Each structure stands twice: as structure tokens, then as C-alpha cells.
Amino acid sequence: MAEKVLILLGTKKGVFIAESDAARRDWSLRGPYCNTWPINHVVADPATGAIYAGGGNEWFGPAVWKSTDLGETWTHSSAGIAYDTGQEPVKSVWSVAVSNGSLYAGVQPAGLFRSDDRGESFSHVSGLQEHPTRPLWNPGGAGLILHSLVIDPSDHDRIWVGISSAGVFHSADGGKTWEPRNRGTRADYMPDDQRYPEFGQCVHCLVMAPGGGGRLYQQNHCGMYRSDDGGRAWDSIEDGLPSSFGFPAAAHPRDPETLFLLPLNGDSAGRFVPEGKAAVWRTRDGGATWRDMRAGLPQETAFFGVLRQAMATDRLEPAGVYFGTNSGALYASADEGDSWTAVAQHLPTISSVETLVVEA
Numbered sequence: 001m002a003e004k005v006l007i008l009l010g011t012k013k014g015v016f017i018a019e020s021d022a023a024r025r026d027w028s029l030r031g032p033y034c035n036t037w038p039i040n041h042v043v044a045d046p047a048t049g050a051i052y053a054g055g056g057n058e059w060f061g062p063a064v065w066k067s068t069d070l071g072e073t074w075t076h077s078s079a080g081i082a083y084d085t086g087q088e089p090v091k092s093v094w095s096v097a098v099s100n101g102s103l104y105a106g107v108q109p110a111g112l113f114r115s116d117d118r119g120e121s122f123s124h125v126s127g128l129q130e131h132p133t134r135p136l137w138n139p140g141g142a143g144l145i146l147h148s149l150v151i152d153p154s155d156h157d158r159i160w161v162g163i164s165s166a167g168v169f170h171s172a173d174g175g176k177t178w179e180p181r182n183r184g185t186r187a188d189y190m191p192d193d194q195r196y197p198e199f200g201q202c203v204h205c206l207v208m209a210p211g212g213g214g215r216l217y218q219q220n221h222c223g224m225y226r227s228d229d230g231g232r233a234w235d236s237i238e239d240g241l242p243s244s245f246g247f248p249a250a251a252h253p254r255d256p257e258t259l260f261l262l263p264l265n266g267d268s269a270g271r272f273v274p275e276g277k278a279a280v281w282r283t284r285d286g287g288a289t290w291r292d293m294r295a296g297l298p299q300e301t302a303f304f305g306v307l308r309q310a311m312a313t314d315r316l317e318p319a320g321v322y323f324g325t326n327s328g329a330l331y332a333s334a335d336e337g338d339s340w341t342a343v344a345q346h347l348p349t350i351s352s353v354e355t356l357v358v359e360a
Contacts, residue, residue, distance in 0.1 A: 004360040005314055006070065007322055007343070008051060009330065010039035010352035015053050017071045018343050021360065024320055024334035027343045033074055034065045038092070040147075041309055044356035045098040051356070052119055054093030054105055062090045064105055066119045070358070080122035081105065081113055083129070095309070097149040100156040106146030110137065110163045112175060125175035128161070133180065133199050140164030140202050140221075147308055148206035150216070160216065160231060165202035168218065168231050181231030186222040204247045205308045209256035217259050217287075219249045219308075221267060226287050237287025242274045248311035252336075253319050257286045260313070260321050260337060262306045272303040280321065282337045296340035297331065304329065309352035316357060324350025 007018040007027075014032030039055035051071055056062040056078075065076040081090055088109050095106035103115040105122060112125040128134075128146075137144060141164075148162030157174040160181070167182040180199040187194070187201050202221035209215035214230035217237075223244045225234040238244045243263040252258035261281045265274045273279065278297035281290045304325040314320040321333045328347035333340045 002360040003316070004358050005316070005320065006044070006356040006358065007312075007330065007332070008042040008044060008071075008352075008354045008356060009324060009347070009350055010042040010053060010055065010309070011328075011348040011350050012038050013348035015039050015042055015065070015071065015074075016344075016347060018330065018332075022316060024316075024332060025341075027332070029344050030071070032348075033067070033071060034076070037063070037065075039065070039351065040092060040094045041096050041352040041354075043096050043098060043354050045103075046356065047098075048118075049356070049358060050118065052096045052098070052103060054096040056092040058091050062093045062107060064093055064096060064103070064115070064119050064122075070356075077120055077122075079120065080115075080124070081107065083111065083124065091143070094145045094147045095149040097151055099151040099153070102156075104149055104151070104159075106149045106161060108143050108145040109139075110144045110146040110166065112146060112149075112159075112161065114175070127171065127176045128169065128178050131169070131178050133166070136200070137163065137166040138200065148203065150206055150208045152208070154212055158230075160206060160208075162203040162206035162218070164204070165200065165221070167199045167201040168203055168206060169199075170231055181227075182234070183232065184234035184236075185218065185220055185225055188222040205249045207249050207251045207259075209251050209259075210254055211256045213256065215256045215286075217249050217251065219246050219261065221245065224249075224261065224287070237283070240290040241281060242279075242292075245271075246306075247308040248306050248323065250311040250313050250321060250323075253313055253315045255284075257284055258336075259283050259287065260311065261290075262311060262323055264305055270303070271305050273305075276300060276302050278302045278304075280323065280333075280337050280340075293333075293337040293340070295338065296333075296342075307349075307351055310350050312353045312355050314355040314357055320355070322353050322355065324353045326350065
């Protein structure tokens, strides 16, 4: 049966969905959905086809939206997405992930919630907030947010989270207990004798490579890193990149050695693509070497950035790669980054990009 590819976009004014067939040459766009709420992250459950969108702000409050008809209609719930009385209120949902029939939501201020009824209600996974380092966590530029949520597909109790700017934390028991996993990642903004703390790093994006084996990649405020042991130790893989600073990373769906990045020019130099020339950087050897992929991307006066969740791959062969910009453009590659086309322009700021492949 023929396949259809959906690109799921979270934006500052709702959810948009781009669609194409498996050739991925011609795209249609629909939206906005979710009553134009600010949406930080949209994901799909491949097992059911349900789509979940997390978002909100101090005005709307936090919520997770759900669609069971590929985005045509939506409902939302905030039931249970709240801390105990007296704690700082939850402002918004920043990340969502589906695992083993459960739906997880990472929120601001940083914490984790789980739904076991497909998004109708949530309960607090309190072990993270109860970690002894919690009183010392400091917010990054966007606040104290849990933006990266990685769950091992082979062991659903193994969870990694990325928090700005507290670092990476790991649980091996479904969220009951947690430990920092930041050894080897820098905090350049700290005094020299504190550049490698146990926690307090500003992780920007955390992704898991396919195939098991504990391979993780991390784009940090202060470098690009790889771990081969589930985050117990990290090695720098930024040599060959134009900058050690960026936000998004996207893993190949089948090859653990292949990763896609979109570096920016630095934290204090404008946070746009270097020299105003857009490129996606690809490694085929786990970060030992990098190649810039530019064909079809703007090579002058391109002063956009790409946010931490706004790059993704699909599962087709060859893999598709997609990214959205903070100026509202969506780019797609159907050949693993070798060439690019603009799918959409002039959308609201794109906060997240994810994909879903379904039978047409």
C-alpha cells in the first residue's frame, strides 16, 4: 500500500501539518490547529496514529492537545498538569513523548508528567522534582524547561531528560529516581575551576541513535557531544563544525553513525546561520568528520535560526530530513540532506518539527 508522509509543526500560533506521498516532491499544507495556541512540540504515536501537541503559556495555561484523525479535529486536556499547592505553577508543556502506551509531558518549570489514558489526564512523576539538586537548578534563556525527553524503545523504564540549564538526567526505574549524566560536557559560563560540574550545564537538545547500545548525541550551549554509554560520559565531536553552538540535532532512523545538525554562529553573535549562509551539517561516522549540505538552501542574507526541537527525520529509504526556522520557513530533503526544497514560507515561528509515516 502507498505511504503518506506528514510533517508535524508546532508553532507560536498553533499546529500546521504538511503532507506528501513517499516521493516527497510535492507538499500540501493545512492549519493552523489547536485554536492557534502557542505549541512547543508535536509528536505522533506510530502505533495508533494519534497526534499529541504540547503547549500553552502563562495566559492560556498548560495543556496537551490530541487528534485521532490525523489533525482534522482536536481536543485538549490539562487535567493533572499541576504541581502541589504552594509550588510555582506550571506555565506550559515543552515536550511530549509516547512510550509503551503512556504519554509523557515535560513542562516549565522543569518537571515530568505521565498519562496512562492517552492524554485525558496526567500524574506527576515526582522523582525528578525530588532530586536533591533541584533547589540549585537555574533557568536558561527560555526559562527552566524540560525540553528533551528520550525514552529507550527497548526498555521503557529508561528515561533521559534535557533541562535548560540543569543538564541531562537519567532514570532507570520509570522516573522514581534520577541521576545527573553530564560528565565531560562543559559549562563555559562558569569559573575555570567549575567548567565541568556534576549538573548545571545548558543542554540544548538530546537525541538517541537507533539500534540500541546506549548511543546518545547532545547539542549543548557549549559544544557538541556523543555518548556511547547512555550518558555516563560524553566526548566532544565539535571539531570540523563551524561553531560549537546550536540548538537542534536529528538522528538517522537506522544508522547510529549518521546525525544531522544546524549550527548557529554563537550565543552572542546573533544566533543565526554562520555568515548568513544556510547549511545542514551531516556526519556519517559518529561525529569524527562533518560535511556541510547546502544545495537548495539560501546562501546569502539568511539570518534565521532554528530552535531546539525544529529538526527531524522520517523512516523512509532514503531518509527524509526536515527543519523549520524562527522566521517561519520549512525546508525538506528527500535524500538525507544532499539537496533541499522550501516546503512553506511565512509561517509563524516554528518551534518543533516531527514526522509521521502512514498508509495512504
